Amino acid sequence: MKSNPQLLTALASLTDGLDDPLIDLHERVSELVVALAHSIDSLVSVALTVVVDHRPYSVTVPVGSGSVAVSSVSIPLGAPSEPATGSRLVLWAGAPGAFDELIADVSSGMDCDPATFDTGTHLPASTAFGGGHAVDMHQDLADRSAIDQALGVLLEQGLTMREAGRHLMQRAELDDVSVADAARAVIDNAVNVHRPDF
Numbered sequence: 001m002k003s004n005p006q007l008l009t010a011l012a013s014l015t016d017g018l019d020d021p022l023i024d025l026h027e028r029v030s031e032l033v034v035a036l037a038h039s040i041d042s043l044v045s046v047a048l049t050v051v052v053d054h055r056p057y058s059v060t061v062p063v064g065s066g067s068v069a070v071s072s073v074s075i076p077l078g079a080p081s082e083p084a085t086g087s088r089l090v091l092w093a094g095a096p097g098a099f100d101e102l103i104a105d106v107s108s109g110m111d112c113d114p115a116t117f118d119t120g121t122h123l124p125a126s127t128a129f130g131g132g133h134a135v136d137m138h139q140d141l142a143d144r145s146a147i148d149q150a151l152g153v154l155l156e157q158g159l160t161m162r163e164a165g166r167h168l169m170q171r172a173e174l175d176d177v178s179v180a181d182a183a184r185a186v187i188d189n190a191v192n193v194h195r196p197d198f
Contacts, residue, residue, distance in 0.1 A: 007035040007102075008109040011089075015077050015110075018050060018087055025050065026059065032089075033061050040102065042095035044069045045141050050077075050087045055155055058148040060141045073099040074118035075106065090122050143180035150183030153190045 010032040017023035025048070033046050047060040069092035077087040091099060099119065107114040147168065154164035172182035 007032075007039050008105065010035040011075075011106060012110065014048070014089070018077060029059055029061060033063060036091065037063055040091075040093055040098050042093040042098050044092040044094050046092075047090045047141065047144070048088075049090070055152075055161065056148070057152065058145065060145050062141060068094055069123060070094060071096050071098050072120060072122040073103060074122055076112075076116050092122070143178070143183075146180050146183040146187065150186040153186055 010028070014025070014028040014032050017025060017028050029046070029048050036046060037043050043063045045060060045062045047058055049056050049058045051057075071094075072090060072092045075089045075091070077089055091102075093099060103114050103117050103119075106112070107117070150168060151161065151164045154167055155161065159167060168179050168182050168186070171185065172179045175182060175185070177185075
């Protein structure tokens with residue numbers, strides 16, 4: 001990893017802004033993505049999940065086009081003294097071991113235990129376990145984003161997180177489609193319901 005003094009500053013700024021409703025998290029994520037892209041040549045994508053009132057909200061930013069992710073790291077966000085909030089930053093890269101130095105730098109610079117970083121578990125199964133075929137990481141991220149958005153729509157309709165997940169699974173099974181496609185249908189229905197007629 002190339003040395004980039006802005007990386008720790010951008011990560012600290014993002015972490016500090018998690019609890020402030022006046023902070024533009026999208027802007028903070030964009031700053032972090034720029035710093036990460038300068039530090040990690042094989043960076044594929046970045047996803048931020050923030051838990052607000054026990055509900056997860058995710059933002060995914062693809063970085064490398066056409067790249068296949070072969071390594072990942074999940075970084076818990078929040079002050080070390082606070083209990084885990086569930087907010088996290090997940091990074092994917094197209095090179096093995098791409099995050100080794102990042103983990104060391106971040107754990108040292110932000111005074112956190114490197115054991116709290118989760119590596120490799122956010123990869124598609126075929127990649128994580130050495131499968132032979134490549135997985136389109138951008139499609140996987142688009143699918144995850146659609147599912148997160150659909151869960152948000154269902155939560156707004158009054159379902160609990162468990163009920164929303166069950167609803168997506170049942171709809172996918174009934175329509176004989178993937179969960180991501182069922183999620184896109186939920187989003188399309190919500191958009192059509194709220195679209196004014198002209």
